[in-house]
Amino acid sequence: xxxxxxxxxxxSFYAFLLLIGASxxxxxxxxxxxxxxLFSNENMEYASKFFKGxxxxxEEEIAFLNQESWSDAFTLSIETLQMSIxxxxxxxxxxxxxxxxxARNVADGSMTLSKKWYRWFVxxxxxxxxxxxRAIPELVWAMIVIFIFKxxxxxxxxxLALHNFGILGKLCAEVIEDTDSRPIRNLASSGANPAQILxxxxxxxxxxxxxxxxxxxxxxxxxxxxxxxxVGAGGxxxxxxxxxxxxxxxxxxxxxxxxxxxxxxxxxxxxxSRYFVK
Amino acid sequence: MSMFSFDLHKRKIxxxxxxxxxxxxxxxxxxxxxxxxxxxxxxxxxxxxxxxTPELSANILALAFESSWITLAYATAGxxxxxxxxxxxxxxxxGVLATRKSSRTFLKGSFRGLLGFMRAIHExxxxxxxxxxxxxxxxxAIFALAIPxxxxxxxxxxxxxxxxxxxxxxxxxxxxxSKLQCLFYGYLPSVKNSMISYTMYRYECAIRSSAIMxxxxxxxxxxxxxxxxxxxxxxxxWTFMYFLTIIVVLIDGWSSLxxxxxxx
Amino acid sequence: xxxxxxxxxxxxxxxxxxxIALSSLSFVVEKGETIALIGPSGAGKTTLxxxxxxxxxxxxxxxxxxxxxxxxxxxxxxRAKKIGIIRQQFDLVGQLAVIHNVLAGRLxxxxxxxxxxxxxIPQERQAATQALTRVGLPDKMYERTSNLSGGEQxxxxxxxxxxxxxxxxxxxxxxxxxxxxxxxxxxxxLTKIAKEEQQTVIASLHSVEYARKYFSRLIxxxxxxxxxxxxxxxxxxxxxxxxxQLKELK
Numbered sequence: 160x161x162x163x164x165x166x167x168x169x170x171s172f173y174a175f176l177l178l179i180g181a182s183x184x185x186x187x188x189x190x191x192x193x194x195x196x197l198f199s200n201e202n203m204e205y206a207s208k209f210f211k212g213x214x215x216x217x218e219e220e221i222a223f224l225n226q227e228s229w230s231d232a233f234t235l236s237i238e239t240l241q242m243s244i245x246x247x248x249x250x251x252x253x254x255x256x257x258x259x260x261x262a263r264n265v266a267d268g269s270m271t272l273s274k275k276w277y278r279w280f281v282x283x284x285x286x287x288x289x290x291x292x293r294a295i296p297e298l299v300w301a302m303i304v305i306f307i308f309k310x311x312x313x314x315x316x317x318x319l320a321l322h323n324f325g326i327l328g329k330l331c332a333e334v335i336e337d338t339d340s341r342p343i344r345n346l347a348s349s350g351a352n353p354a355q356i357l358x359x360x361x362x363x364x365x366x367x368x369x370x371x372x373x374x375x376x377x378x379x380x381x382x383x384x385x386x387x388x389x390v391g392a393g394g395x396x397x398x399x400x401x402x403x404x405x406x407x408x409x410x411x412x413x414x415x416x417x418x419x420x421x422x423x424x425x426x427x428x429x430x431x432s433r434y435f436v437k
Numbered sequence: 438m439s440m441f442s443f444d445l446h447k448r449k450i451x452x453x454x455x456x457x458x459x460x461x462x463x464x465x466x467x468x469x470x471x472x473x474x475x476x477x478x479x480x481x482x483x484x485x486x487x488x489x490t491p492e493l494s495a496n497i498l499a500l501a502f503e504s505s506w507i508t509l510a511y512a513t514a515g516x517x518x519x520x521x522x523x524x525x526x527x528x529x530x531x532g533v534l535a536t537r538k539s540s541r542t543f544l545k546g547s548f549r550g551l552l553g554f555m556r557a558i559h560e561x562x563x564x565x566x567x568x569x570x571x572x573x574x575x576x577x578a579i580f581a582l583a584i585p586x587x588x589x590x591x592x593x594x595x596x597x598x599x600x601x602x603x604x605x606x607x608x609x610x611x612x613x614x615s616k617l618q619c620l621f622y623g624y625l626p627s628v629k630n631s632m633i634s635y636t637m638y639r640y641e642c643a644i645r646s647s648a649i650m651x652x653x654x655x656x657x658x659x660x661x662x663x664x665x666x667x668x669x670x671x672x673x674x675w676t677f678m679y680f681l682t683i684i685v686v687l688i689d690g691w692s693s694l695x696x697x698x699x700x701x
Numbered sequence: 702x703x704x705x706x707x708x709x710x711x712x713x714x715x716x717x718x719x720x721i722a723l724s725s726l727s728f729v730v731e732k733g734e735t736i737a738l739i740g741p742s743g744a745g746k747t748t749l750x751x752x753x754x755x756x757x758x759x760x761x762x763x764x765x766x767x768x769x770x771x772x773x774x775x776x777x778x779x780r781a782k783k784i785g786i787i788r789q790q791f792d793l794v795g796q797l798a799v800i801h802n803v804l805a806g807r808l809x810x811x812x813x814x815x816x817x818x819x820x821x822i823p824q825e826r827q828a829a830t831q832a833l834t835r836v837g838l839p840d841k842m843y844e845r846t847s848n849l850s851g852g853e854q855x856x857x858x859x860x861x862x863x864x865x866x867x868x869x870x871x872x873x874x875x876x877x878x879x880x881x882x883x884x885x886x887x888x889x890x891l892t893k894i895a896k897e898e899q900q901t902v903i904a905s906l907h908s909v910e911y912a913r914k915y916f917s918r919l920i921x922x923x924x925x926x927x928x929x930x931x932x933x934x935x936x937x938x939x940x941x942x943x944x945x946q947l948k949e950l951k
Contacts, residue, residue, distance in 0.1 A: 167698050171691070182513035185506070192575040206570035241465035248459035294682035296645040298561070298652065299662055303484060303674070306666070307477040313466045367448070386561045389652060403565070415562075422557045435451060608792035608858075611754065612865050613781025613809025618816050622805050626796040 212408030246319035292325025315392030487671035515582025523590025555588030637692030737912035785867030795847030806864030
């Protein structure tokens with residue numbers, strides 16, 4: 160047994176070395192990507208022009224010095240904030256609706272002390288949907304959702320929620336699986352029905368952890384809002400893409416500043432409220 | 438007394454506050470104008486039905502394999518770079534190499550700030566900035582992955598190093614070990630397994646991120662999904678989505694296997 | 702000052718804020734002595750050992766090692782050659798193989814290159830094997846340290862001290878979390894090694910029996926003051942009773 164453990168670790172180590180080597184070989188040897196070309200004079204000139212553009216050197220209208228642009232950007236920032244909250248709200252709702260049957264100890268009946276044949280079926284179905292939701296990036300979901308919904312913050316929020324409910328569901332189901340079963344058995348033996356067990360035995364212990372995960376995912380969603388905007392799902396991202404295509408570089412700088420402010424605010428709030436809940 | 442009751446109810450207060458926030462966010466949508474395209478419902482059901490009939494013709498499968506490899510290769514190359522960045526910056530940001538208290542505060546502050554900046558910007562935005570400034574090159578994707586992932590790895594590595602129990606380190610110091618010797622004999626061996634676990638978890642995320650690098654014009658699964666969507670070829674879209682799911686599940690399985698072995 | 706005196710304490714006091722942990726403590730230790738520090742908890746044993754280990758400085762008074770002030774012994778490597786420390790079992794890096802924890806005793810003599818190479822190809826394997834054999838663990842060389850039992854881990858810590866070869870060994874409750882038979886094992890090994898290597902030992906112990914059985918001299922502290930300082934065979938039961946007695950009723 161010991162021997163096998165050793166082997167698997169080394170196997171993984173060499174497999175990763177091989178994978179890393181093959182990847183770099185592919186990038187350098189097959190795709191012919193060259194670092195020197197990347198830093199060629201032409202590219203450097205281009206890059207310096209781009210960064211000067213971002214800083215507004217030699218531009219006539221500098222968006223980040225213009226009050227009107229700031230107020231537009233503020234509106235967009237509020238929209239983005241709404242999108243992120245809506246997204247985490249949707250994923251939380253879906254998570255709550257599915258998380259209980261998705262916990263292994265509920266499926267095998269050890270949590271509620273009642274066995275039902277269909278539990279494993281529901282468990283599998285939900286877990287597969289979690290895996291699928293998690294494996295597909297937000298941006299791909301956004302590309303699909305935008306086919307169905309009109310552009311705006313709603314499709315963005317839905318796309319973000321589609322990716323995040325799987326992650327949130329998996330994390331929270333694990334929390335339920337890790338809860339101490341003794342108080343629950345006690346409740347059950349004192350005659351509580353499954354719903355009462357959930358309300359008195361399970362939720363009070365798991366909710367603080369759930370909240371931690373929800374806040375953590377909200378942070379990540381905040382960071383990703385800009386990306387789903389790229390495909391027309393509203394907020395700062397949509398404007399970012401527009402400004403990119405019109406080469407309004409100073410606007411991009413302004414949008415990036417707003418984006419960074421939002422991300423840092425989200426970090427700060429989520430850290431503070433975690434502390435608040437403790 | 439009032440303090441006590443605030444303490445008791447603060448979770449409820451927070452919950453109500455969060456619910457109100459959610460309602461406020463819903464007000465941001467112009468519901469009265471309708472939110473679904475005229476043909477939206479039809480499209481939705483078409484897309485949904487295509488889920489059960491993915492395109493499995495030989496040339497699409499070959500294309501899927503090729504794009505999977507591109508996605509995997511960019512993710513691996515980017516992640517290997519991120520690991521180097523994360524290790525170096527993480528060790529520096531933990532402050533364990535500093536000899537004096539003042540220099541430790543300075544190291545911690547400056548490198549944690551740098552790591553925070555690296556990870557605050559989404560990889561796709563980095564990619565866009567690189568492509569806009571250096572042109573289309575696989576390096577744009579690799580660097581765009583390496584910077585934010587290096588930032589998050591570095592931050593977590595630094596936290597792990599700071600959580601190492603103090604006694605073994607003090608014992609090493611008492612045996613005459615220097616700061617660097619303490620790092621290699623005390624800190625790094627203690628956190629090695631957690632570092633591997635976390636890197637594996639992030640590797641899975643990097644695969645997804647690599648897939649969406651197509652949006653700045655770089656190849657891979659995301660690029661194929663985009664092309665198929667543009668052609669309204671939903672069957673093909675699902676084929677590529679399934680491939681992406683399989684890679685992610687495989688990496689996830691590998692990492693949980695590794696974690697189990699390491700725990701033993 | 703005699704040449705033989707390896708440790709000399711001169712009116713050492715230590716205050717924490719307003720609380721007095723040690724008050725004007727003086728004693729002299731000759732080379733090769735094995736000393737047990739005893740006394741009720743809070744008497745100042747750990748404070749004293751921490752000061753000898755230079756973890757912090759006395760509030761007043763001075764400690765001399767080999768006739769030179771301890772405060773001048775600032776070079777880490779030189780200090781490691783003079784003073785070695787063993788505590789409860791949390792001193793080892795659990796994730797490392799046993800041999801690396803043993804060889805960590807040599808870090809003071811090794812440069813960075815050699816210490817890195819050692820992690821891949823163990824250096825001075827013979828010396829490590831010898832040290833592990835002396836503590837009775839020659840077959841555990843490549844085990845992960847955290848898989849060892851508490852007593853075994855403490856032996857690994859002893860093996861590390863064998864590699865480090867300090868002139869003075871400070872032992873802070875070295876057997877606090879071990880069962881009695883393991884504890885006696887470790888103490889016997891510690892004092893035997895110290896005799897063979899002509900090392901000086903100062904150990905704090907909560908058990909008076911062990912102190913009398915394995916050490917040559919007992920220093921008793923009570924409320925931060927020296928209660929008695931006698932050869933082990935001259936300590937009477939009455940003195941011990943008084944030492945551990947709670948505050949007398951008035």
